[in-house]
Amino acid sequence: MTTGKPGELLDDLGPAIVSGKYPPGTVLRTEELERAFRVSRTVAREALRVLESMCLVATRRRVGITVLPRPNWNLYDPRVIEWRLAGPDRAEQLRTLTELRAGTEPIAASFAAARATPDQAGQLTAIAVRLRTTSHDLDAFLEHDIAFHRLLLAASGNDMFTQLGDVVATVLRGRTHHHLMPEVPNPEAVRLHIEVAEAITAGDPPRAEAAMRAIVSEVLHDLPDPHDSQDPATRWTPRHP
Amino acid sequence: MTTGKPGELLDDLGPAIVSGKYPPGTVLRTEELERAFRVSRTVAREALRVLESMCLVATRRRVGITVLPRPNWNLYDPRVIEWRLAGPDRAEQLRTLTELRAGTEPIAASFAAARATPDQAGQLTAIAVRLRTTSHDLDAFLEHDIAFHRLLLAASGNDMFTQLGDVVATVLRGRTHHHLMPEVPNPEAVRLHIEVAEAITAGDPPRAEAAMRAIVSEVLHDLPDPHDSQDPATRWTPRHP
DNA sequence: TGAAGCCCAAAAGTACTACTTATTCAAGAG
């Protein structure tokens, strides 16, 4: 994804904007970028177009490239998520992702119970069992955990839930990496995963939803309070004379 | 957003891809596009870069521009959503958006109850009251409904929920536009909105969540079954020799 | 005959230049 000069430029500019190094309102000019990064105009423009498509910047003739306020950003763009995670508000981003996950996974479980194929249900159960047998090895446990949630989201029969698989993976990895996980996975959590798998196999949406809700509500509890850097800045819209 | 030639080209190519006119696997070449749309290479390339950043296409030297399978697409990109809504799977897209909304709004309400400022809570209540007084005028009702949900999402203290405001607005507009709404808004729904506002004012997350859940669960019931055009195609990843 | 390696052509990637268009800001006219 980072191949090519526009990609490299993007990986410089994107994090710089998202991290606040170029705060909203900052004005860049194509020529500056050409000189600063030693790239041709073609390359600079292509990178800018992508940033523009993420709503990180807006370009205006005679003015230049303006960094937009955060409410404009396409926060669901995988690269924006990645860049935010790499920057100073990593913790904040992990919080918002966790909350997002907490909202969607229970209902995804419910739909999975209604729509999963027998094959999917079987795989879920298999993975859940593997979760229990690998409770001693945190890394292996993590991978199975991710596989479980990915498969569940895919079985929900909703594209948009499926696509949240990367978010869930990121959150889970972030948790173990930051040692926010107990040394030994909570046996109750393991039990709940099996419960979810059973409910889906049985085609019992309410039970699947309840069990998944129990899983995520536990996660929400040991989550830091929101960092109140809430920028109430309204969304920027282009002026039309 | 559609200003400029790359923008116009994008608005031709994007919908064409998303609608299936250029099915996954289709190979385009920059030169073709230049001739077909009478644009310069610069323009064609900039449009392609944006499509690439949405993971709608992948470019490879000596091969060309390949349309990627749907699981790759950035389904949360506002333009992808817009294009899907304009195409043949509008109904399907409305379903997935509604389900997404159904998952997130209850938890967003819960967080709003914990985090909303007194001002926000007051505004929510005001809008809820206005909802009741405009039950006779479907259009006015719709706008207040949208304002209510937007504000609630913003009050949740989570960027990513806030950004779903557009999704909710789209879904709500889609419902009334397709006459899926009763001629007169359900009085029970109105009551529930007030209940949500009260719970948020009172700082009572469980009550806010329960009321919101009641609202969305009603919405989920009169939703068509999933169109089983489930393309189980796995995600495409570039080969690395 | 088949496998390995080499070469060529095709298509994207990059650079550079010239020109067009929109827009802001300021100067000047009323």
Place this chain on the structure above:
DNA sequence: CTCTTGAATAAGTAGTACTTTTGGGCTTCA
């Protein structure tokens, strides 16, 4: 003091020339 006009600026567009990657075919040798 306001309105108009014009000039400067920076993005937008076009076109060309060149580089780099890579897939596929062709040759060569075992």
